[in-house]
Amino acid sequence: MKQLVQLSVNGQTHDLVVRPERTLLDVLREDLGLTGSKRGCDLGACGACAVLLDGRPVSSCLTLAVEASGREIVTVEGLARGGALHPVQEAFVEHGAVQCGFCTPGMLITVTALLDEHPEPGEAEILEALSGNLCRCTGYVKILDAVRAAIRRLHGAAPRLSQATTDRTGPAAPAATTRA
């Protein structure tokens, strides 16, 4: 049975009738025309569909649209204000942190959420926050450069060196490891 849902997306309220089988990603892209959030794996493993749900980044491909009813959603389209890019977006542009661009909306959402919660995250926190967002162009170095630049831009501070890790180039290390 179809359900009435009220989605608040980027500050705008939409009253919709949707089937419960449909995910938030389906509705954002197909009903609301917000195609910034990408359908990558569609199984919660890549992060390309990340949106903010009540301020926290989640995979919109795993969230049923009916479950998002009445909650605040922000997509990548909601980051820019009055035609001006969000500082995180500006930093991505300036540092060439975009190759094919498919993972970029998810990266921007995740980084924005990180900087909202931790204005001055350390390297370890940055890597941790981005560990659910895959870039299959493997452009992680520039993405991390852009994140550091965004931190400087927003807060005039560089990442705390005490937390720096030097032996990793990206959030997803390929080798099998045993960790504490």
Add this chain to the structure above:
Amino acid sequence: MTATRIEYHAPTTLAQAVALLGEHGPAAAPLAGGTDLVPALKYGVLRARHLVSLARIPGHRDIATTAEGGLSIGAFATLAAVARSPLVSAVCPALAEAAAQAGSPLLRNRGTLGGNVCLDTRCWYYNQTEAWRASRALCQKAGGEQCYVNQKQNVCVALFSADTPAALIAVGARATLAGPAGERIVPVEALYSGEGLRPLAKGEAEIVTDIAVPAPPARSGTAYLKHSQRESIDFPLLGAAAAVALSPGGTIASARIALTGARSAPCRLPELEAALAGGPVPAEGDRELARLATGSLGALFLTEAVPHKRRLAGLMAVDAVARAAAAAQGRRTP
């Protein structure tokens, strides 16, 4: 979009949720964070047609310490909330470590502790797309006749691979279940049937609502070790949790060890626990104890190509004990 049509129910009380689950029986499934359920619905392997959402039921999301010094955790709390809770880190570091390593940040913001505890078993032949599975008859777990892993005995051996239950079992945590007959409290260990097909021993209409972690004994420590192919967004190939209490003289007074990813349920290692009791704190990599642990495991059915898994299980169990003991001694391990 899920593979089949579903009916969505959004009860606002636990009693309504229990009644809906009871009414629809095997055709119903509780929906918490959906991070494992929704992929299963997309694959078309889950036969539930009625989703009973727990999202609009108030309460059961708080994390608090008890008067005795243990923890009371609402089962609807997200894994992210458990992972970053200073209370959980202080009282049960193994649980915080396990929650912090489940899935990815995006998944932990939706996935719940109760959902992780009640995670379905997984298998190479089951968690696959319709197109992949169409190349052969359905496996037992997907509704067919054959188990493609354990072909001789033809009994489903899908693996239980959630991170947090190992930690909860190591510390002797208990789960509160709400069901048609009211509430009952059981050890987390007792939630599992050991069967790949239907891994939970609870009733279909029962919902895990709260988790209680007992107060840690004096001179005790916990640890969780995870081995996976990728550092994030991955289930453990193996996870080992240990809770160790030391005697005033520094020997091991008691050790509880639980593995995940080894069988169709998280499993304790009673032989290793008995061998450790009263003895000295083992060093990481202690081969003799690791051999004993591996020997006590018996056959492991490997649904993934990990031929060293039995030996690794023994080594990880001993390392988890060594790290838990180091925590009990107040030593930091790298």
